[in-house]
Amino acid sequence: MKYILIFVSIINILTFMIYGVDKYKAKHNRWRISENVLIGMAIFGGSIGALLGMYFFHHKTKKYKFSLGIPCILLIQAGFIVYFLGGR
Numbered sequence: 001m002k003y004i005l006i007f008v009s010i011i012n013i014l015t016f017m018i019y020g021v022d023k024y025k026a027k028h029n030r031w032r033i034s035e036n037v038l039i040g041m042a043i044f045g046g047s048i049g050a051l052l053g054m055y056f057f058h059h060k061t062k063k064y065k066f067s068l069g070i071p072c073i074l075l076i077q078a079g080f081i082v083y084f085l086g087g088r
Helices: 002-027 035-056 069-086
Strands: none
Touching (some): 035 069
């Protein structure tokens, strides 16, 4: 359990930072981080960091793939946690 919490903390911090970096790159017309990477980070445990990054940096909030997709990913992940921890 301890290692899962460490992993989730690290992946969420990294995801938050990646959203900030991509926003910076968008403002300065630089090479961008792909949307697949941004969504993939959320799927692999960084959904909280993605959601916080979206609203903190005002990034990707108008794209439905993100404004609806990231909260759905978070809800699915929360459902898995409740299911697996609630069954014990």
